[in-house]
Amino acid sequence: MAIDPSPIGFEGFEKRLEITFSHTLTIFKDPTKVQGLRNLTRPQLDSILEPACCTIVAQVSNTEFDSYVLSESSLFVYPLKIILKTCGTTKLLLSIPKILQLATESLSLTVSNVKYSRGSFIFPSYQPAPHRSFTEEVAALNQFFGELNAEAYFIGDPNDRNRDWHIYSATEEISSKNQTDEITVEMCMTGLDKKKAAVFFKKSEEHTDACEMTKMSGISDIIPSHVICDFEFDPCGYSMNGIEDSGYSTVHVTPEDGFSYASYEAMGFDPSSVRFEPLVKRVLKVFGPSEFSVAVTCRGGSKWWALESGDVEGYYCEKVVKQELVSGGCLVYKTYAALDTPTKVTMQCRKEVAEVESEVVVCRCIS
Numbered sequence: 001m002a003i004d005p006s007p008i009g010f011e012g013f014e015k016r017l018e019i020t021f022s023h024t025l026t027i028f029k030d031p032t033k034v035q036g037l038r039n040l041t042r043p044q045l046d047s048i049l050e051p052a053c054c055t056i057v058a059q060v061s062n063t064e065f066d067s068y069v070l071s072e073s074s075l076f077v078y079p080l081k082i083i084l085k086t087c088g089t090t091k092l093l094l095s096i097p098k099i100l101q102l103a104t105e106s107l108s109l110t111v112s113n114v115k116y117s118r119g120s121f122i123f124p125s126y127q128p129a130p131h132r133s134f135t136e137e138v139a140a141l142n143q144f145f146g147e148l149n150a151e152a153y154f155i156g157d158p159n160d161r162n163r164d165w166h167i168y169s170a171t172e173e174i175s176s177k178n179q180t181d182e183i184t185v186e187m188c189m190t191g192l193d194k195k196k197a198a199v200f201f202k203k204s205e206e207h208t209d210a211c212e213m214t215k216m217s218g219i220s221d222i223i224p225s226h227v228i229c230d231f232e233f234d235p236c237g238y239s240m241n242g243i244e245d246s247g248y249s250t251v252h253v254t255p256e257d258g259f260s261y262a263s264y265e266a267m268g269f270d271p272s273s274v275r276f277e278p279l280v281k282r283v284l285k286v287f288g289p290s291e292f293s294v295a296v297t298c299r300g301g302s303k304w305w306a307l308e309s310g311d312v313e314g315y316y317c318e319k320v321v322k323q324e325l326v327s328g329g330c331l332v333y334k335t336y337a338a339l340d341t342p343t344k345v346t347m348q349c350r351k352e353v354a355e356v357e358s359e360v361v362v363c364r365c366i367s
């Protein structure tokens with residue numbers, strides 16, 4: 001586990017890396033090839049996490065994929081996709097060489113798509129290399145994926161640096177054809193309601209375990225059909241992965257007052273049965289944040305899902321930014337503040353990353 005060197009508090013905001021692979025070899029019903037990355041052994045997964053400075057603390061799997069709760073967030077392993085999400089002072093991008101070595105050399109896979117995203121750190125000056133700035137992160141990513149079609153987007157408000165969203169997208173082939181409909185929702189919440197955050201502290205007298213936290217907080221009601229693997233930290237903090245078929249949800253909570261933070265992410269759900277507004281509402285009911293952001297990445301024909309409605313009771317939507325991604329998908333980023341929070345200024349997509357980075361990095365803003 002990475003020791004948090006910040007004397008101020010724990011960095012809740014996660015870094016998230018998603019790498020999708022394709023087979024280089026023809027598969028003749030070879031079960032080893034069909035299982036792809038799921039063939040990685042526990043020591044091999046540990047060797048991926050070691051450079052990032054985090055460890056596996058719990059696991060739940062189904063026929064489609066494996067999910068792991070980490071000392072700092074989560075790992076999801078599908079046959080052809082790996083999603084690593086880490087927080088605190090972890091060095092997520094240092095895991096890339098090991099992931100690529102195992103996927104390409106041991107499993108004969110090739111990289112087809114890469115997505116890296118994160119919000120704005122609460123304590124940016126305590127992040128280690130290569131996470132000291134987005135510029136540094138883009139340079140690190142380009143070392144491995146710069147040969148693909150790669151773009152980096154820095155979406156935010158120059159007057160409000162702590163609401164930025166950072167996204168790096170790289171793809172082997174620029175095409176939106178044959179993309180399966182897939183939606184990823186990433187919510188970042190700050191200023192949690194103190195009473196709601198109190199659930200995520202272990203009580204010394206009546207010990208509260210992770211399962212109780214899941215039920216008492218209402219997390220189990222967000223997508224009730226998900227099978228949940230939860231974990232409580234000492235003296236406080238909570239993480240969970242929920243799984244169903246090829247979809248997952250994941251929640252991470254830093255409940256300490258002054259730097260409280262919670263994240264909610266869901267991917268692979270049926271967009272006709274899980275709708276944006278009620279989903280966001282159920283998550284907000286659990287945490288009652290003073291501010292939050294939602295980043296929705298849509299692939300295939302599912303863009304309507306993110307654009308359908310932005311109304312959230314008790315909050316006003318400060319801004320909506322739409323960004324087409326080089327991989328063919330579309331990102332919709334929305335920021336909200338509780339109705340009693342002062343209005344924020346206009347958000348825009350800045351070009352400064354493009355100015356300092358290599359040629360493959362551009363920043364475009366559609367809205």
Ligand SMILES: C[S@@+](CC[C@H](N)C(=O)[O-])C[C@H]1O[C@@H](n2cnc3c(N)ncnc32)[C@H](O)[C@@H]1O
Pocket residue numbers: 001010011012013014071072073086087088233234235236237238239251252253254255256261262263
């Ligand atoms: C649950 S982890 C997940 C972080 C997640 N990204 C978030 O902030 O929502 C962070 C919380 O667990 C607490 N914690 C306690 N022991 C920890 C450990 N060994 N590693 C990481 N977090 C720990 C931290 O103080 C913090 O409240």
